[in-house]
Amino acid sequence: MVLEIKDLYREIVNEHNLYPAHRGEMEKPDLILEGVNPSCGDDIYLQLKLDENGVVTEGLFNGSGCAISQASADMMLDLIIGKDKEEALKLAEGFMSMVRSTATPEQIEALDEAAALESIAHMPARVKCATLGWKTMQKMLNGEADKVSTENDLE
Amino acid sequence: MNIKEIRNDFPILANSNVVYFDNAATAQRPVQVLKAIEDFYKTTNANPLRGLYAWSVGATDAYENARSRAARFINAADDAEMIFVRNTTEAINLVAYSYGMEEVNAGDEIVISVMEHHSNILPWQMIARAKGAVLKYIEPETDGTITVDMIREAVTDKCAILALGQVSNVMGVANPVKEAAKIAHEHGAVILVDGAQGLPHVKTDVQDMDCDFYAFSGHKLPGPMGIGGLYGKRKLLENMQPFMRGGEMIEYVHRDSATYAELPHKFEAGTVNAADAAGLAAAMDYVDNIGYEAMEAQENEIVKIIMEGMKDIPHVHIYGPEDPALHHGIVTFNIDGCHPHDISSVLDEENIAIRAGHHCAQPLMEYLQEKCAMEFRATARASVAFYNTQEEAERFVAAISKVRKWLGFGD
Numbered sequence: 001m002v003l004e005i006k007d008l009y010r011e012i013v014n015e016h017n018l019y020p021a022h023r024g025e026m027e028k029p030d031l032i033l034e035g036v037n038p039s040c041g042d043d044i045y046l047q048l049k050l051d052e053n054g055v056v057t058e059g060l061f062n063g064s065g066c067a068i069s070q071a072s073a074d075m076m077l078d079l080i081i082g083k084d085k086e087e088a089l090k091l092a093e094g095f096m097s098m099v100r101s102t103a104t105p106e107q108i109e110a111l112d113e114a115a116a117l118e119s120i121a122h123m124p125a126r127v128k129c130a131t132l133g134w135k136t137m138q139k140m141l142n143g144e145a146d147k148v149s150t151e152n153d154l155e
Numbered sequence: 156m157n158i159k160e161i162r163n164d165f166p167i168l169a170n171s172n173v174v175y176f177d178n179a180a181t182a183q184r185p186v187q188v189l190k191a192i193e194d195f196y197k198t199t200n201a202n203p204l205r206g207l208y209a210w211s212v213g214a215t216d217a218y219e220n221a222r223s224r225a226a227r228f229i230n231a232a233d234d235a236e237m238i239f240v241r242n243t244t245e246a247i248n249l250v251a252y253s254y255g256m257e258e259v260n261a262g263d264e265i266v267i268s269v270m271e272h273h274s275n276i277l278p279w280q281m282i283a284r285a286k287g288a289v290l291k292y293i294e295p296e297t298d299g300t301i302t303v304d305m306i307r308e309a310v311t312d313k314c315a316i317l318a319l320g321q322v323s324n325v326m327g328v329a330n331p332v333k334e335a336a337k338i339a340h341e342h343g344a345v346i347l348v349d350g351a352q353g354l355p356h357v358k359t360d361v362q363d364m365d366c367d368f369y370a371f372s373g374h375k376l377p378g379p380m381g382i383g384g385l386y387g388k389r390k391l392l393e394n395m396q397p398f399m400r401g402g403e404m405i406e407y408v409h410r411d412s413a414t415y416a417e418l419p420h421k422f423e424a425g426t427v428n429a430a431d432a433a434g435l436a437a438a439m440d441y442v443d444n445i446g447y448e449a450m451e452a453q454e455n456e457i458v459k460i461i462m463e464g465m466k467d468i469p470h471v472h473i474y475g476p477e478d479p480a481l482h483h484g485i486v487t488f489n490i491d492g493c494h495p496h497d498i499s500s501v502l503d504e505e506n507i508a509i510r511a512g513h514h515c516a517q518p519l520m521e522y523l524q525e526k527c528a529m530e531f532r533a534t535a536r537a538s539v540a541f542y543n544t545q546e547e548a549e550r551f552v553a554a555i556s557k558v559r560k561w562l563g564f565g566d
Contacts, residue, residue, distance in 0.1 A: 067497045
């Protein structure tokens with residue numbers, strides 16, 4: 001289902017942006033990583049705690065940016081808390097495919113509420129806002145980078 | 156000025172319901188400009204300045220006539236002082252490489268302002284680094300005003316180059332460039348004026364301004380993309396090395412040496428953009444036909460409606476001077492709690508096109524964030540042109556009053 005932009009804000013984005021469930025500062029996170037969109041000034045600090053089996057037990061984000069970047073990060077944390085690393089990365093892959101319009105119906109279904117951001121694929125300038133949290137999480141769990149930028153994301 | 160007739164000249168506006176308020180990024184083109192480009196390709200297309208046959212001679216004439224037109228438009232003393240380039244960015248880079256690389260020495264100062272577009276910052280960062288010079292910033296008032304005293308304080312005998320925008324693409328204010336030129340010359344420095352945002356709004360006379368270099372883009376004028384101009388004083392240009400090397404800019408080439416063509420061709424390597432130069436000339440004719448005074452009156456009227464309408468909307472903050480007449484068509488603003496990109500996205504659904512982000516002026520965004528407690532390092536910007544209407548301004552204001560609601564706020 002493709003939502004018009006104002007409907008997308010009204011139905012999903014505003015709630016997560018204005019009343020996020022997972023915004024805050026974590027004491028002693030196991031993993032912390034900053035993700036930025038220099039062109040927007042979006043900035044996200046993602047903080048995770050993982051148990052010995054690699055399951056995400058706690059997750060918070062902090063930072064500032066547009067509603068889509070903040071809401072997307074909040075919805076992502078809704079999804080990945082309680083999931084192990086492998087499942088979380090699989091969801092990230094599904095999200096990336098979704099915003100490029102190449103996701104399978106199963107991948108989209110697995111994204112639950114975050115699937116509402118499917119409409120973003122039709123707004124190329126906003127894709128990098130929606131993917132900021134997810135990209136940051138991917139790099140973090142893969143131990144790849146010390147700072148993530150989605151600036152050159154529109155390959 | 157008959158606004159209905161004018162809008163009919165712009166096919167993209169005549170057939171659309173879009174409120175185009177991103178004119179500071181690029182203007183729309185009247186049919187006269189489109190026709191000049193089409194005529195060139197339909198009637199006399201050939202490689203200018205080379206061929207010895209009628210079409211090529213015609214192409215050369217179209218190109219050189221456009222040069223004369225552009226020189227006259229800004230009152231350059233001599234057609235050879237008008238170099239065609241792609242845009243303002245290329246013009247400033249040309250001066251940085253061909254003048255700055257040669258003439259700036261270690262310990263010299265290059266003076267610019269915090270309010271400059273990146274294209275009037277990055278070339279000077281490069282020169283300062285390469286030559287061991289100091290890049291010195293003038294900080295404007297929080298409304299964007301740069302006073303003559305601020306310039307006088309910043310420019311000393313150490314200054315080699317003063318580079319200032321004629322009009323800020325974010326704050327809309329015009330800088331006192333004529334006084335700045337006088338100050339630069341008193342200290343033996345040259346002044347470059349970035350006219351990208353100035354020329355579309357301010358009648359410009361480079362001799363009266365007494366600037367050494369003046370850079371502009373055609374596409375904001377409303378001419379074509381891909382053509383712009385660099386004016387430089389003849390004696391400076393003559394002493395400068397070429398910027399790009401290649402075809403058409405030479406006299407003789409040997410295996411290990413070359414001599415270069417006379418001005419202006421020395422700075423126009425490769426096949427030139429003659430069709431768009433012809434389009435630029437048509438844009439200049441178009442502007443002169445309407446007249447800067449009439450354009451300014453219309454733009455100020457629209458800006459006034461926007462600024463007065465927005466003043467009554469809670470949570471809206473406008474940047475720049477209080478007086479709408481000092482804005483040169485530009486209204487930069489923020490709305491509490493709303494990121495500019497979200498504002499722009501919801502307005503897009505109302506068929507209103509504005510710019511949101513850092514406007515290629517990140518140092519200014521940092522400065523505003525610090526001095527004006529700006530929430531995000533970005534702003535929204537509505538920029539109007541002479542073909543915009545009061546109805547469009549009213550539609551815009553009405554939409555702005557709903558943005559907070561659309562983004563989930565209760566008031």
